[in-house]
Amino acid sequence: MEEGKMDENEWGYHGEGNKSLVVAHAQRCVVLRFLKFPPNRKKTSEEIFEHLQNIVDFGKNVMKEFLGENYVHCGEVVQLPLEFVKQLCLKIQSERPESRCDKDLDTLSGYAMCLPNLTRLQTYHFAEHRPILCVEIKPKCGFIPFSSDVTHEMKHRVCRYCMHQHLKVASGKWKKISKYCPLDLYSGNKQRMHFALKSLLQETQNNLRIFKNGELIYGCGDARSPAADLKDLAHHLKPFFFPSNGLASGPQCTRAVIRELVHVITWVLLSSSEKGRAGTLRPRLRGPRVCEASPFSRSLNRQGKNTSEHSGLPKGCLLYKTLQVQMLDLLDIEGLYPLYNRVERYLEEFPEERKTLQIDGPYDEVFYQKLLDLSTEDDGTVAFALTKVQQYRVAMTAKDCSIMIALSPCLQDASSDQRPVVPSSRSRLAFSVSVLDLDLKPYESIPHQHKLDSKIVNYYSKTVHAKDDAVRPARFKERDDCTLVLHKV
Ligand SMILES: O=P(O)(O)O[C@@H]1[C@@H](OP(=O)(O)O)[C@H](OP(=O)(O)O)[C@H](O)[C@H](OP(=O)(O)O)[C@H]1OP(=O)(O)O
Numbered sequence: 258m259e260e261g262k263m264d265e266n267e268w269g270y271h272g273e274g275n276k277s278l279v280v281a282h283a284q285r286c287v288v289l290r291f292l293k294f295p296p297n298r299k300k301t302s303e304e305i306f307e308h309l310q311n312i313v314d315f316g317k318n319v320m321k322e323f324l325g326e327n328y329v330h331c332g333e334v335v336q337l338p339l340e341f342v343k344q345l346c347l348k349i350q351s352e353r354p355e356s357r358c359d360k361d362l363d364t365l366s367g368y369a370m371c372l373p374n375l376t377r378l379q380t381y382h383f384a385e386h387r388p389i390l391c392v393e394i395k396p397k398c399g400f401i402p403f404s405s406d407v408t409h410e411m412k413h414r415v416c417r418y419c420m421h422q423h424l425k426v427a428s429g430k431w432k433k434i435s436k437y438c439p440l441d442l443y444s445g446n447k448q449r450m451h452f453a454l455k456s457l458l459q460e461t462q463n464n465l466r467i468f469k470n471g472e473l474i475y476g477c478g479d480a481r482s483p484a485a486d487l488k489d490l491a492h493h494l495k496p497f498f499f500p501s502n503g504l505a506s507g508p509q510c511t512r513a514v515i516r517e518l519v520h521v522i523t524w525v526l527l528s529s530s531e532k533g534r535a536g537t538l539r540p541r542l543r544g545p546r547v548c549e550a551s552p553f554s555r556s557l558n559r560q561g562k563n564t565s566e567h568s569g570l571p572k573g574c575l576l577y578k579t580l581q582v583q584m585l586d587l588l589d590i591e592g593l594y595p596l597y598n599r600v601e602r603y604l605e606e607f608p609e610e611r612k613t614l615q616i617d618g619p620y621d622e623v624f625y626q627k628l629l630d631l632s633t634e635d636d637g638t639v640a641f642a643l644t645k646v647q648q649y650r651v652a653m654t655a656k657d658c659s660i661m662i663a664l665s666p667c668l669q670d671a672s673s674d675q676r677p678v679v680p681s682s683r684s685r686l687a688f689s690v691s692v693l694d695l696d697l698k699p700y701e702s703i704p705h706q707h708k709l710d711s712k713i714v715n716y717y718s719k720t721v722h723a724k725d726d727a728v729r730p731a732r733f734k735e736r737d738d739c740t741l742v743l744h745k746v
């Protein structure tokens with residue numbers, strides 16, 4: 258970053274989550290990622306620098322090891338002129354979604370992270386001006402807890418995402434229950450994956466966004482504003498997936514283009530960048546492979562078909578590796594919480610030990626090595642409790658990260674291209690897959706996770722499941738529309 262030359266007019270608002278805000282450079286393929294805080298939470302510049310450096314170190318020393326070199330972009334911490342940050346903050350304020358304005362961009366420290374713009378990744382390495390499509394998916398937790406510490410029987414049958422949907426709709430966060438179930442996406446079974454992706458396209462919530470040449474064209478910028486419709490999306494996609502059936506417009510054309518997109522994304526998600534490498538983690542993939550609340554499995558059930566049938570994910574693909582990291586949550590929050598309390602009691606007695614225990618970093622090689630101990634035999638020590646707490650934090654990070662898939666048409670002579678290619682009906686598409694938002698979840702969030710878990714399950718059990726049981730026979734007859742999902746996409 259050439260400090261003297263920073264001009265806020267060269268940067269534009271790109272997006273934000275709960276904890277950071279991202280601006281993109283108009284020409285160069287880089288973004289700046291700033292931290293956000295509630296208005297009254299003042300942090301010193303040193304604390305912010307340390308926080309950002311921890312994010313970079315965690316990416317380098319832990320997530321690159323687990324997920325693979327090619328998928329993780331750690332970026333670097335940069336120091337920016339305070340006047341530039343102040344002006345930039347003023348410039349982008351009007352573009353920020355209202356629902357995200359409860360937190361302010363940190364304009365006081367001057368620190369931010371500089372990262373490649375993953376929505377334009379192809380041109381980051383190659384200076385050509387080809388159109389670029391980028392699909393961002395936040396897949397969430399892809400397994401059902403297998404821990405014997407789970408006390409709510411429902412948690413062994415219905416996944417957290419599907420249960421949480423009901424609480425989110427009841428609280429007004431989203432308007433409609435999504436048909437997306439992470440277990441379908443993570444199944445490795447093409448039909449289930451197609452269904453999951455189509456469900457995400459129908460109800461994007463904050464789990465799907467599509468960018469064209471770096472601009473958001475589909476999915477929510479604001480939690481409350483509706484997404485563009487599929488017809489508009491298909492129009493945008495035509496240069497990438499002009500339907501092979503020759504139709505140039507109309508509903509059939511829209512369907513064909515969307516189908517093509519779903520097939521290409523599935524193909525890319527099942528591809529492996531590092532051949533045969535399963536990663537350093539080997540937790541056994543356990544637990545039910547199907548969530549009872551998924552409309553897909555419900556539909557199969559009704560037809561008397563075997564719902565546990567699955568193809569499994571190839572070991573080198575990003576979904577497989579992400580799932581393995583998620584499964585570091587070996588005990589579930591119910592088994593973890595007493596261990597968190599053990600660490601807390603120890604810290605109350607020996608507060609100076611917080612540093613030695615690496616609760617707030619550094620996230621270095623030593624921190625990483627301790628994560629590889631997958632034993633669940635509790636020997637009553639603080640060391641055991643701490644390892645499980647740290648593994649849980651890493652698992653929660655993987656449950657909340659996003660996957661970015663960038664696609665751009667190959668040139669006729671693609672021999673010089675080193676990038677992998679996916680076939681599509683119109684042309685071959687070069688692609689890259691990356692993962693973002695790999696900030697380690699804070700130790701302090703564990704009590705909140707514990708409370709939220711009970712809230713989600715209790716709400717689901719008391720309201721939805723009870724109602725479901727009462728109306729089941731009638732509902733099964735009514736909801737024949739679900740069989741539609743079995744049509745080939
Ligand atoms: O608890 P969840 O599953 O709702 O996940 C939170 C996300 O909500 P989601 O359900 O994806 O809409 C939430 O996303 P939104 O703010 O709703 O877009 C955050 O990602 C939050 O992480 P953090 O507290 O900012 O580190 C996420 O919190 P963590 O649980 O990952 O800490």
Ligand SMILES: Nc1ncnc2c1ncn2[C@@H]1O[C@H](COP(=O)(O)OP(=O)(O)OP(=O)(O)O)[C@@H](O)[C@H]1O
Nearest residue numbers: 272273274275276277279372373374375376693694
């Ligand atoms: N390197 C990048 N390139 C392009 N876009 C990015 C990049 N990093 C983040 N974004 C965009 O900015 C959005 C917000 O970033 P991010 O998910 O890191 O925020 P967050 O506040 O940490 O998220 P959360 O709400 O999950 O805590 C992302 O959803 C993505 O669209």
